[in-house]
Amino acid sequence: MKRVCPRCGSSQVRKYGKVRLQQGILQKFRCMSCKHVWHTRIVQCIPEDMSDLVFRMFRAFIRDIDAGKCLSDAGWIPLNDNEIERLREIDFCEIDYENMNGRINYKSQIPTELLLTEEGRVFHEFLRAVGIAQKVEALKNNDAEYLKAVAAGLNEMLKNAQFIFWEKKKGFIPEKLHNVVLSPKWGVFAKKIAYLLTVNLLESIWGISDVSKLHLGSNKEEIAGFNSNINSVINEIKENPQWAKIIDFFRSNKDVLEALSLAWFVSQRAIEEEIGYLGAELLILETAMKIVADKNNEDVAILREKLANLNEELYRLVCEEIWGVNWNDVFRLP
Numbered sequence: 001m002k003r004v005c006p007r008c009g010s011s012q013v014r015k016y017g018k019v020r021l022q023q024g025i026l027q028k029f030r031c032m033s034c035k036h037v038w039h040t041r042i043v044q045c046i047p048e049d050m051s052d053l054v055f056r057m058f059r060a061f062i063r064d065i066d067a068g069k070c071l072s073d074a075g076w077i078p079l080n081d082n083e084i085e086r087l088r089e090i091d092f093c094e095i096d097y098e099n100m101n102g103r104i105n106y107k108s109q110i111p112t113e114l115l116l117t118e119e120g121r122v123f124h125e126f127l128r129a130v131g132i133a134q135k136v137e138a139l140k141n142n143d144a145e146y147l148k149a150v151a152a153g154l155n156e157m158l159k160n161a162q163f164i165f166w167e168k169k170k171g172f173i174p175e176k177l178h179n180v181v182l183s184p185k186w187g188v189f190a191k192k193i194a195y196l197l198t199v200n201l202l203e204s205i206w207g208i209s210d211v212s213k214l215h216l217g218s219n220k221e222e223i224a225g226f227n228s229n230i231n232s233v234i235n236e237i238k239e240n241p242q243w244a245k246i247i248d249f250f251r252s253n254k255d256v257l258e259a260l261s262l263a264w265f266v267s268q269r270a271i272e273e274e275i276g277y278l279g280a281e282l283l284i285l286e287t288a289m290k291i292v293a294d295k296n297n298e299d300v301a302i303l304r305e306k307l308a309n310l311n312e313e314l315y316r317l318v319c320e321e322i323w324g325v326n327w328n329d330v331f332r333l334p
């Protein structure tokens, strides 16, 4: 494969020194016709003149998955006879002889050296994201597992909630609650409150009475060591009319709460799998939203609209109260 200038197409190309970067070594080239200078990554595991092609295939895969193509269609690029011949030397590529296409074989072992490059890293993140998305899709036909995922996500959302209290006038917040909120142990209390609100929502919205079956993890320790002070504060929140309104709202908008919860669930999976590339995160989140919409027999666009209006709805529910919680900081997407 002869090197040509990417700007003018001339084959009068000279090597022009190397640059060492964190991601690897770059070979600089200079076109003798138009003086254009560019560089190509040098990797040891493939022939030097194949690296352009291999990285083009990585980028094609990323671009296609980003654009919503499925795994079987993603990453194919057209090849000429010579390229097909050369590609046969590389065992992590696959060739479609009939259509003269080739791509990275995502099922094969790809050399670590390549996975450490920028393209390889994103490619690998996408593969992990697709893996998570497939597991989420499997929830569609498994009500019990779906509910478990929703419960785990709900728990995660409430654990990460900021409970910010407001009052219309000084002194409206009940004194016991006020003292707990200002106490240095508030962080610990907030976790306990979060757990009890999770249990309360699971009971009221999905009718789950035995939460222990859901394996939320920390149930025992979350409720252990309660003193009467905390109990009365929890009751203060749970028996407050605004909490009843929140429960009512989510009872008739179960899809919204499931969407938020499943979003938190998949976001935890993404963190565990060290997925940080935005396109890969979105792929997982989109899959989760589709599953929730499917489960609730509605269009995903309607679900998205409901989510977009959630802040306003939550505000409207409690704005007449004399004190309250910023529920927007509790019921939110990750």
Ligand SMILES: [Zn+2]
Binding pocket: 005, 006, 007, 008, 009, 010, 031, 032, 033, 034, 035, 036
């Ligand atoms: Zn040139």
